[in-house]
Amino acid sequence: MTKADIINKIASETDINKLQISKTIEAFMDITKDSLGKGENIYLRGFGTFEIKKRAEKKARNISKNITMVIPAHNIPFFKPSRHFIEKSKKQ
Incomplete structure (x- = not known):
């Protein structure tokens, strides 16, 4: 499953548009990378x-x-x- 597949699945199960979902997923990945980079x-x-x-x-x-x-x-x-x-x- 790709990131696009995840975005499409979330969009189909909720009333959130794909752009907002994409921004949320990108923010989660950025926060995860930053936190792990700091050793958290x-x-x-x-x-x-x-x-x-x-x-x-x-x-x-x-x-x-x-x-x-x-x-x-x-x-x-x-x-x-x-x-x-x-x-x-x-x-x-």
Whole structure:
């Protein structure tokens, strides 16, 4: 499902026009990116949590060049679905 599909589905189920829905979704995504960039988690009860996970520094090998390289410590975004979200997705 694409963002356009989501906008169309919300528009068909509500009386909100597509432009307002699009602006709302864009604002949500911007706020989510900004918050995660600052290291803040986002908790959506009944849906899940957007978190930042810290990955430790590690050694890796580039087998095509036969060299060892160090991948520095870094943060990655992570989504953890709520129990309700998991149970609902299993039923479908």
